[in-house]
Amino acid sequence: MTETRLAWLLVCAYGLIALLPLLLATLQGLPPRPFLDDLASGLALVGFSMLLLEFLLSGRFKGLSALVGMDRVMQFHQLMAWILVALLVIHPFLYYLPTGATAGPMQGPATEGGDIDFLPSLTGWIAWFLLLLLVFTAAVRDDLGIRYETWRASHGIGAVLIALLGLHHTLEAGHYSGDPLLATVWSLAVLIAIASLIHVHLLIPLGQRRHPYRVGAVEKEADRTWTLMLEPDREAGHPGTPFPYLAGQFVWLRFQRALFRITEHPFSLSSAPSEGLQLRVTIKEAGDFTNGIRDILIGSRVYLDGPYGNFTLQPGDIRPLVLIGGGVGMAPLMALLRDVVARGVSRHMRVIQGNNTEQEILYREELADSEAQGRAQVHQVLAEPPAGWQGESGFPDGALLTRCISESERDNGVFYVCGPPAMIDAVEDTLLNRFGIAPERVICERFRYTLGNRRGSTGRLLKACLLTAGALLLAMVLFALR
Ligand SMILES: Cc1cc2nc3c(=O)[nH]c(=O)nc-3n(C[C@H](O)[C@H](O)[C@H](O)COP(=O)(O)OP(=O)(O)OC[C@H]3O[C@@H](n4cnc5c(N)ncnc54)[C@H](O)[C@@H]3O)c2cc1C
Structure with a gap:
């Protein structure tokens, strides 16, 4: 099955799970209420189930990330967050609208007799405000100037609070959620959501203790960029596998540092599996954690969660392999190249490497050796070339890619792209929209989970999200009209 089909299958599975509470509510056979009241319930039923699914999307499941990529899962998480926030933000106000106002805001039909239950109203409103705060802080995280770790911890705690307050509100004030079956489903779903956080922050760190690594060496790779050699720490109990x-x-x-302190960061392995027990990561100084990487002590204990x-x-x-970095x-492109070379696979390889200055070029000698041995054709592209520079100048833009990439690569090659978000967007745009290369042959890795250019993979993801949102909305309207 192609990756695109698989992604669509996963999106459909997501839609079906999101609709489950609405389906269970429909099957209760309760008499219909005014359209806006039932629409309000529909928004809450779908919105809350999407909110709980957000936990799973950020739950770091190896299988899921290996199928469609962690960056796409996280982008989907962000896009669906906007949609669920829209549903849940509108939900209470529908009770205010004249034609649907049977029960008053946030009371839910459980209070149809006219009494307002204070506590369920309160938990609903607190969850509502927290949700807005959570999404707002996630959207402007970079501008707030808070440490990533602080934001991530507060994001997790905030999400758990919203889930628990939302559960209380749903069970106590929801017209349909008082039903024993639906109430059980909600409680189980909240448990699973919280369990996925416990999995990441407690179970994974505990599992890592059995496979400790140590820093074997720190080497300067290029300007402000370091390669760490990691080796199994057998003295500390690593089994040597x-x-x-x-x-x-x-x-x-x-x-x-501390076992459960969140100080972990994602890094691509720049080594190839054939290198055996030793692993390599190449780290560029980019913030408070990575800026200190040069001073890391040899022998420091490291834990790995992955792959x-x-x-x-x-x-x-x-097929011809084109690596654009x-x-x-x-770093991950080098792992691919090293893997092909180490396995002795006869495969045409082209490397297009973009940097600002000559001092930033990574793996320069190794790439030059590969070229000298006829294993790869290498193009070094510098935005700020020094006098007498022999390579390419500028950026890996449309003109440069047109010049460097051959017809047979366009027709039959596989393209791997990794770099700054703007570079990935531009390269993806050229490959897909200018060269007409099928999306299945363009594989990108994003180091930042921001949404990219709509003309590339983000556009396809956005389409999937909008279609899912449309289908969910249709189901909610049908539910309210039934
Ligand atoms: C899949 C993936 C692979 C990566 N591979 C490499 C690599 O091989 N080499 C390399 O130098 N960099 C890589 N990065 C980027 C690297 O993770 C960040 O540069 C690093 O975490 C920055 O941390 P900091 O504390 O120094 O900077 P900060 O100022 O704290 O963070 C800068 C930005 O990095 C991101 N970031 C920080 N911490 C995390 C985290 N725990 N999880 C996710 N994102 C985070 C955030 O977007 C943040 O805004 C990769 C990122 C991802 C997602």
Whole structure:
């Protein structure tokens, strides 16, 4: 099955799970209420189930990330968050509208007799405000200037509070959620949602204790960029088994501080599995944690969670391979190249590497060696070339890609792209829309989970989200009209 089909299948599964509470409510056979009242209930039933699904989307499941990529899962998480917020924000106000006002805001039909239950109203409104705050802080996180770790911890705690307050409100004030079956489903769903957080923050760290690594060496790779050699720490109990990963995948690295303190960061493995027990990551200074990487002590304890991601080669694929990287985005691409070389696969490879300055070029000698041995054609592209520069100048833009990429690569090649978001957007746009290459042959890895250019993979994801939202809305309207 192609990745696109698989993604659609997952989106459909998501839609069906989101609709389950609405279906269970319909099956209760309660007499219909005014359209707006039932629409308000429909928004809440679907919105709350989408909210709980958000926990699973950010729950770091290896299988899911290997199928469609962690970046796409996280982008889907962000896009669906906007849709569920819209549903839940509108939900209470529908009770205010004249034609649907049978029960008053936030009372729910459980209070049809006219009494307003104070506590369910209160929990509903607190959850409502917290949800707005959570999404707002996520959207402007970079501008707020708070540490990523602080934001992430507050995002998790806030989400749990919203789930618990929302559950109380739903069970106590919901017209349909008082039904024993639906109430059980809601309670189980909240438990699963919270369990997925416990999985990431408690169970994974505990599991990591059995496979400790240590920093074997820290080498300067380029300007403000360092490669760490990681080796199993047998003295601390590592069984000495190789880390099972595919070239191009990434891990979350947690340096030993406190066991449950969130100080972990995702990094691509730049090594190839054939290198054996030792692993390599290349890290560019980009913030408070990475800026200190140069000073990390040899022998420091490191824990790995992974492997994750689908930025990997297809088994047995021998189509021409085009690797396009910018800055430290070259790290997973280098893993792919090293893997092909180490396995002795006869495969045409082209590398297009973009940087600002010559000092930023990663793996320069190794790439030059690969080129000298006829294993890869390498194009170095500099935005700020020094005098006498022999390589390409500028950016890996449409003109440059047109010049460097051959006809046969366009017709039959597989393209792997990793780098700064703007570079990925521009390259993806050229490959898909200018060269007409099928999306299945363009694989991107984003180091930031921001939404990209709508003309590329983000556009397809946006389409999937809008279609899902449309289908959910239709189901809610049909529910209210029944
Ligand atoms: C799949 C993936 C693979 C990556 N591979 C590499 C790599 O091989 N080499 C490399 O140098 N960088 C890589 N990165 C980026 C790297 O994770 C960030 O540069 C690093 O976490 C920044 O941390 P900081 O504390 O130094 O900076 P901060 O200022 O704290 O963070 C800068 C930005 O990095 C992102 N970030 C920070 N912490 C995390 C986290 N725990 N989880 C997710 N995102 C975070 C956020 O978008 C944040 O705004 C990768 C990122 C992802 C998502």
